[in-house]
Amino acid sequence: MFKKLIEESTGKSPWLFHINAGSCNGCDIELVSVLTPRYDAERLGFKLSGTPRHADIVVVTGPVTQQSLARVLRTIEQVPEPRCIVTMGSCPQSGNVFRGSYAIAGPLSKYVHVDVDVAGCTPKPEAVIDGLVKATEILREKRRAMK
Amino acid sequence: MFTPAFFTTALLYLGYILIFPGFLFCFVIGLLLCGIDRKAVARMQKRVGPPILQPFYDFFKLCGKETIVPAAASRTTFMLAPLVGLAALVVIQLFIPVFNFRVFRNLPEVADMIVILYLLLIPAVSVMLGGAATGSPYAGIGLSREMVTVLAVELPLVMVLLSVAKAVGNELGTGLVFSLSGVVDYQAAHGSLIGHISMIPAALAMLLIIPGETGNHPFDAAEAETEICEGLLAEYSGAPLGIYKLSHAVKMLTLTSLFVALFLGGIGTGVEHLVAAVGLTGAVAGAVSLILQVLILVLLCIVLTLVTISFVHAVTARLKIEQLFKYYWTVVTGLALISLVLAWYGF
Ligand code: SF4
Numbered sequence: 001m002f003k004k005l006i007e008e009s010t011g012k013s014p015w016l017f018h019i020n021a022g023s024c025n026g027c028d029i030e031l032v033s034v035l036t037p038r039y040d041a042e043r044l045g046f047k048l049s050g051t052p053r054h055a056d057i058v059v060v061t062g063p064v065t066q067q068s069l070a071r072v073l074r075t076i077e078q079v080p081e082p083r084c085i086v087t088m089g090s091c092p093q094s095g096n097v098f099r100g101s102y103a104i105a106g107p108l109s110k111y112v113h114v115d116v117d118v119a120g121c122t123p124k125p126e127a128v129i130d131g132l133v134k135a136t137e138i139l140r141e142k143r144r145a146m147k
Numbered sequence: 148m149f150t151p152a153f154f155t156t157a158l159l160y161l162g163y164i165l166i167f168p169g170f171l172f173c174f175v176i177g178l179l180l181c182g183i184d185r186k187a188v189a190r191m192q193k194r195v196g197p198p199i200l201q202p203f204y205d206f207f208k209l210c211g212k213e214t215i216v217p218a219a220a221s222r223t224t225f226m227l228a229p230l231v232g233l234a235a236l237v238v239i240q241l242f243i244p245v246f247n248f249r250v251f252r253n254l255p256e257v258a259d260m261i262v263i264l265y266l267l268l269i270p271a272v273s274v275m276l277g278g279a280a281t282g283s284p285y286a287g288i289g290l291s292r293e294m295v296t297v298l299a300v301e302l303p304l305v306m307v308l309l310s311v312a313k314a315v316g317n318e319l320g321t322g323l324v325f326s327l328s329g330v331v332d333y334q335a336a337h338g339s340l341i342g343h344i345s346m347i348p349a350a351l352a353m354l355l356i357i358p359g360e361t362g363n364h365p366f367d368a369a370e371a372e373t374e375i376c377e378g379l380l381a382e383y384s385g386a387p388l389g390i391y392k393l394s395h396a397v398k399m400l401t402l403t404s405l406f407v408a409l410f411l412g413g414i415g416t417g418v419e420h421l422v423a424a425v426g427l428t429g430a431v432a433g434a435v436s437l438i439l440q441v442l443i444l445v446l447l448c449i450v451l452t453l454v455t456i457s458f459v460h461a462v463t464a465r466l467k468i469e470q471l472f473k474y475y476w477t478v479v480t481g482l483a484l485i486s487l488v489l490a491w492y493g494f
Contacts, residue, residue, distance in 0.1 A: 005207050012204040051376040
């Protein structure tokens with residue numbers, strides 16, 4: 001019963017940690033708007049946490065520049081299991097307008113397993129919420145698979 | 148020694164510690180207060196807000212997460228500090244009378260206000276110990292800020308307790324009454340202390356102390372998640388983090404019920420009169436009035452949380468640590484001092 005309780009709770013209280021991997025700031029602002037009164041993702045339990053240790057879902061924005069790659073990977077490693085990685089915007093998926101640049105190390109999926117991709121430049125807040133909710137379902141699955 | 152009476156008493160005290168007013172009561176009501184606070188703040192900001200049960204989800208989720216102990220941390224301190232803090236809060240809850248119900252009925256002198264003052268320090272110290280054990284630089288900044296916050300809040304709190312002790316002592320002609328059950332007994336017989344002119348500034352000061360002591364919004368420089376990554380908690384994850392969050396919730400319950408015991412303790416007698424007026428007697432009357440008193444306590448705690456924590460959270464922005472210190476040592480201490488002077492001259 002206790003295990004079931006934890007599993008249910010895992011799906012209902014996902015805390016986000018946001019990493020900016022060289023984004024143009026468009027996606028970052030859009031992520032914040034998801035938490036504002038208009039869209040209020042907190043009604044689903046989402047909360048922005050200040051440190052990766054508290055996080056369940058890592059949201060990566062930006063095309064993963066050469067400079068940021070090592071930091072992104074290191075930050076993701078600091079997030080306790082079960083964790084989910086969500087990319088936001090087209091940048092971390094494909095490089096978007098920065099594709100082919102010498103400064104870009106992305107896409108992110110070359111280095112870590114990405115659970116949910118939210119495409120768009122920038123994605124609408126509705127799409128972001130949808131992607132995050134999908135991530136919470138994956139999170140619950142991952143919790144179920146643990147011990 | 149091991150007579151049946153001994154076992155019944157032991158069982159009774161075990162019940163007190165584990166169920167009411169100990170651990171289970173603290174757990175449920177504390178997290179409930181936290182949930183109501185989050186919902187209320189959201190509504191004040193025109194948001195829908197999380198479900199009232201959100202803190203419960205958060206707690207259970209954290210129980211199911213991996214606990215990462217930083218390589219630089221001292222493992223024992225890191226794991227034990229949260230438990231010590233929570234245990235201290237549960238002990239305080241045992242010492243705070245629920246109107247006319249108290250755990251240590253035959254030992255009225257067992258815990259006076261000074262003990263509660265000391266015990267209230269332990270959760271703060273445990274956060275500091277645990278945070279310092281992680282060796283994180285964010286925790287270092289959080290540590291110094293938490294220390295200043297504790298110092299800032301302690302002085303007005305001592306003044307408030309002193310003025311209450313003096314007011315009750317004056318009325319009874321026994322100098323200072325430091326026993327918390329003595330204070331509540333006095334109120335049960337002569338009406339709540341909030342009715343005295345001298346106690347109104349002290350009550351106001353106590354209301355302002357509640358968010359500072361719990362580290363809630365305008366006074367949360369020590370845990371500022373936007374600038375220093377939650378400070379002392381920066382390296383915590385999993386179940387120990389959950390216990391810290393739980394302690395924070397229980398602290399709200401502790402301080403609001405301390406307020407009720409200090410200033411509104413006379414309500415219990417009213418409830419007993421009411422139950423007697425309905426015509427109940429004996430054990431039934433005792434049980435019914437106890438349940439009613441607990442319900443009233445919970446309601447009052449909710450109201451106090453809404454006023455002192457949620458409302459203040461919604462209308463203010465975070466204070467810098469030196470502003471916080473100045474505020475507590477001037478405005479709040481001033482209020483408590485006025486009360487003390489008034490109580491000294493017997494108003
Ligand atoms: S997807 Fe578009 S808005 Fe988002 S970071 Fe990339 S370029 Fe900027």
